[in-house]
Ligand SMILES: *[C@@H]1O[C@H](CO)[C@@H](O)[C@H](O)[C@H]1NC(C)=O
């Protein structure tokens with residue numbers, strides 16, 4: 001009698017809904033809940049959109065100015081839109097506690113500011129960059145192996161800092177409860193400049209965790225090879241590492257001219273999302289990552305494609321549901337594949353075909369060649 005009462009009581013303790021208990025029989029299905037942010041509106045043009053220009057990234061169409069929960073929460077219309085949105089998300093999560101199969105999180109994903117590799121791609125042009133220069137550590141003047149931010153990149157991160165400062169203080173945007181970053185220095189620096197100097201409450205400190213799988217597409221470019229754990233720790237001593245983070249970069253295969261396929265990237269983006277959703281019970285989460293990786297996460301979250309320029313930010317309301325594992329897909333895909341490269345600056349490169357090297361000594365087969373876009 002007593003013990004069944006106890007377990008009934010335990011079942012009501014909110015922390016007992018932890019998805020930490022996701023079993024190997026469960027799969028997590030993600031839906032991006034649309035209609036809240038301009039970035040989930042098909043009419044928003046990613047190439048010209050700037051998150052700062054809008055007072056809110058929240059859609060202000062008449063129908064969405066109010067939430068079903070407003071009547072009780074804000075009868076006198078005193079709350080900000082972020083407060084009412086946050087309250088609405090809380091109400092969704094309260095509802096979920098009943099069946100424990102569903103949860104919602106608000107992810108703010110920011111792309112790093114401009115790095116030296118971005119500046120070099122502009123300087124050399126994309127064909128020469130992809131086929132030759134990106135495979136080097138730098139050009140003697142600039143270094144782009146695990147590139148750091150240019151002055152412009154730091155300015156972009158400072159802009160994000162001012163944005164969050166005003167949103168936290170004036171618009172009552174909820175403080176983030178968890179911060180994650182890619183292990184690449186340009187993201188660590190961006191997250192640091194964006195958040196480290198904010199006047200955050202003690203209950204919500206900036207204590208970022210570096211996660212391996214938030215890194216950029218693992219191409220043969222040296223900007224996609226990370227530094228060792230020791231070097232990263234020396235660079236940013238106040239950043240934590242996820243459990244099991246290896247000393248050396250075990251994933252980069254640039255010295256074998258092999259890069260990650262996009263199928264592999266979407267699969268590992270799902271893996272890192274599953275990791276966050278099953279181990280982190282927080283709702284408001286900041287992730288600092290890369291254009292290719294955020295694009296891949298958006299695919300894993302079933303969000304519309306939305307390409308981010310350097311320093312841009314995208315918020316997503318994510319619904320996650322525990323579902324039965326479907327039968328393993330029968331289609332297999334290559335995880336890594338040979339990427340085109342030349343031994344000297346190329347003549348040009350042709351979309352879908354690859355590099356046209358100045359000398360005949362190419363190290364790739366044209367059929368397999370794929371061009372990488374902007375990082
Ligand atoms: C190296 O690349 C940078 C762009 O990242 C450029 O500004 C600089 O002029 C280049 N140096 C040389 C020697 O070409």
Ligand SMILES: *[C@@H]1O[C@H](CO)[C@@H](O)[C@H](O)[C@H]1NC(C)=O
Pocket residue numbers: 188189192193196197235236
């Ligand atoms: C992080 O920010 C702090 C405070 O501005 C600064 O002292 C530190 O050098 C920064 N570290 C990195 C890696 O940018």
